[in-house]
Amino acid sequence: MKQHYPFPLVPLPYPYDGLTPELSKEILTFHHDKHLKTYVDNLNNLLAGYPDLQNLSLEDLLMQLDSLPKALQTGVQNNGGGVYNHNLYFACMTPEKNLKPEGELLTAMNRDIGSYEEFVTKFTAAAMGQFGSGYAWLISKNGSLQIINLPNQNTPIAKGIKPILNLDVWEHAYYLQYQNRRAEYVQNWFSLVNWPYVSELYLQSC
Numbered sequence: 001m002k003q004h005y006p007f008p009l010v011p012l013p014y015p016y017d018g019l020t021p022e023l024s025k026e027i028l029t030f031h032h033d034k035h036l037k038t039y040v041d042n043l044n045n046l047l048a049g050y051p052d053l054q055n056l057s058l059e060d061l062l063m064q065l066d067s068l069p070k071a072l073q074t075g076v077q078n079n080g081g082g083v084y085n086h087n088l089y090f091a092c093m094t095p096e097k098n099l100k101p102e103g104e105l106l107t108a109m110n111r112d113i114g115s116y117e118e119f120v121t122k123f124t125a126a127a128m129g130q131f132g133s134g135y136a137w138l139i140s141k142n143g144s145l146q147i148i149n150l151p152n153q154n155t156p157i158a159k160g161i162k163p164i165l166n167l168d169v170w171e172h173a174y175y176l177q178y179q180n181r182r183a184e185y186v187q188n189w190f191s192l193v194n195w196p197y198v199s200e201l202y203l204q205s206c
C-alpha cells in the first residue's frame with residue numbers, strides 16, 4: 001500500500017467469483033471495477049495539478065489532510081479514503097473459508113475484546129450501528145485492539161491509528177445480492193475474513 005500518484009487500481013487478490021456464495025461475482029465486479037475505480041480515478045484527477053503532492057503515499061496524504069490545500073481536503077478525504085478503505089477491505093477477504101484468528105492476534109483479541117465470539121458480536125453491532133454508509137473497523141493502537149465504526153470513507157489512518165480489518169457496509173457492497181438485508185451480509189462476511197493477513201497487519205502495528 002506504499003504507492004504514490006498515479007495510484008493504480010489494485011487487482012483483486014482472488015478471482016471475481018472467488019468469494020461465492022457469500023459475495024456474488026456480480027457484486028465483486030461492480031464493487032471493484034466500478035466503485036473502487038471511480039475513487040482511484042477521482043483521486044488521481046485531484047492530484048494531477050499538484051506535483052509537490054505526487055510523491056506522497058496514500059497514508060501520508062490521509063494523515064496530512066489538514067495541511068493539504070483547502071481545495072483538496074474534502075476530495076482527498078473522500079476519494080483517498082475510498083481507495084485506502086477498499087484496498088484494505090478486499091485484501092482482508094479470502095476464498096479460504098472459515099479461518100479464525102490465531103497466535104498473538106488471538107491473544108490480543110481475548111485480552112482486549114473478550115474472545116473471538118465477543119469479537120463477532122461487537123463487530124456485528126458496530127457494522128449494524130453505522131447509520132447509512134460507512135465501515136466497521138478493527139484498529140490496533142500499538143497492539144491494543146478496539147472496534148469502532150466511521151461514516152462514509154473516513155478512515156482511522158487519518159488519526160494516525162492503524163486499521164487491521166474493515167467491513168464495508170455501504171449499500172453498494174451488498175445490495176445487488178442482499179438488498180436491504182445488511183445483517184445477513186455481515187453474518188456471512190465473517191466466514192471470508194483473511195485472518196492470516198489481519199495477523200500480519202496486527203504484528204506490524206505493535
Ligand code: MN3
Nearest residue numbers: 035168170173
Ligand atoms: Mn465500497
